[in-house]
Amino acid sequence: MRPELLNGLTVFRAVAAERSFTRAATRLGVTQSALSQAIRRLEAELGIRLLDRTTRSVTPNAAGERLLATLEPALAGIEAELASLADLAERPAGRIRVTAGRHAADAVLAPAIVRLLQAYPSIAVEASVDDRYVDIVAEGFDAGIRLRERLENDMIAVRVSPTLRMAVVATPAYWSLHGRPAAPEDLRRHPCITFRSADGGTRPWEFEKDGRELAVKVGGSAVFNDAYLMREAALAGVGPTYLMEDVVDVAVEAGLLERVLADWCEPFEGYHLYYPHKRHQTQAFQLFLEAIRAT
Missing domain, CATH: 1.10.10.10 (Winged helix-like DNA-binding domain superfamily/Winged helix DNA-binding domain)
Incomplete structure (x- = not known):
């Protein structure tokens, strides 16, 4: 016409x-x-x-x-x-794909997604929970969440969590029976509950005190690739485990788990959201950034 x-x-x-x-x-x-x-x-x-x-x-x-x-x-x-x-x-729309490990997804990503979708229901978010290393560009993700030390140099990194801290815990009954470690090296004689990463390896437990860094390779028959299963095994009395503080703090406060070597667990910089320098930032992605920064 x-x-x-x-x-x-x-x-x-x-x-x-x-x-x-x-x-x-x-x-x-x-x-x-x-x-x-x-x-x-x-x-x-x-x-x-x-x-x-x-x-x-x-x-x-x-x-x-x-x-x-x-x-x-x-x-x-x-x-x-x-x-x-x-x-x-007036109501921003679009799809955002994000990858994060299990703990980062629970502590940082999930609250941000809920906040974003409540405010902007036209935006769609796809979250992939995966503890392996993910090449976000090659796999088509808009962003990922990791600890700063594992980020590539060509990425923009935005801190999205408070300071984190690790904790060594076991049940009070376990420590009473097997003895509490006085130093990190003492953990080598305990049947520790360890984490197997996506690359198939188990990482040493890292400690720091008064500027001294120490990595202890522990052993044990219980190996998991999920922090929450590790916590359940510790609650069952299997042995000591080494987890993010917030994963076990409720159990510690309830007296179900007892923390040791707290003076060897220094706080460290938390999670960062990372994305490529050249990424075109849509309005939806900008709103996602705002939501996750507020977590």
């Missing part, structure tokens, strides 16, 4: 509704002369008169009424859709 024809139909609709060229011109924000010319062009284009004019009023004739019957719902539908699109523009 040519633009001038659509304009003429819009003008005709307004004149028919107002029954007046003057009121229709005011409604549309145009001069009465421009409005009259638009009606004349429309009638000439269609080859038929649409309005009966008198000195007191303007009313649609039979042809005009027939045209209105089709035109009114069509233009109303277009206006409704335009309003819907304007509303959509």
Whole structure:
């Protein structure tokens, strides 16, 4: 449809509704002369008169009424859709894909996603929980969450968690039976509950005190790839384990687990959200950044 024809139909609709060229011109924000010319062009284009004019009023004739019957719902539908699109523009939309390890997902990512979706339900978030190393560019993720020490140099990193701290725990009954370690090296004689990373290895337990760093390679028959299973095994009395403080703090406060070597567990910098330098930041991604920073 040519633009001038659509304009003429819009003008005709307004004149028919107002029954007046003057009121229709005011409604549309145009001069009465421009409005009259638009009606004349429309009638000439269609080859038929649409309005009966008198000195007191303007009313649609039979042809005009027939045209209105089709035109009114069509233009109303277009206006409704335009309003819907304007509303959509005010409500950011898009999809965000994020990867994180289990602890980071629980502590940082999940609260941020809930906050984001409650505020902006048109945004979709896909979270992949995976403790392995993930190349976010190669695997199509928008961002990931890791500890700072494991980030690539070409990534933008935004800190998204408070300071973290590790804890060595076992049940009070276990320590009473097997003895509490006085130093990290003493853990080598205990059947420790260890974590197997996605690369298949088990990392040493890392300690620091007064500037001295120490990595202790522990052993034991209980090996898991999930921190929460490690906690359950410790609660069952299997042996000591080494976990993030917030994973065990409720059990410690309840007296179900007892912490040792706390003076060897120094706080360290927490999680960072990372994403490529060249990533185009959509409005949805910016809002996700704001949500996760508020966690």
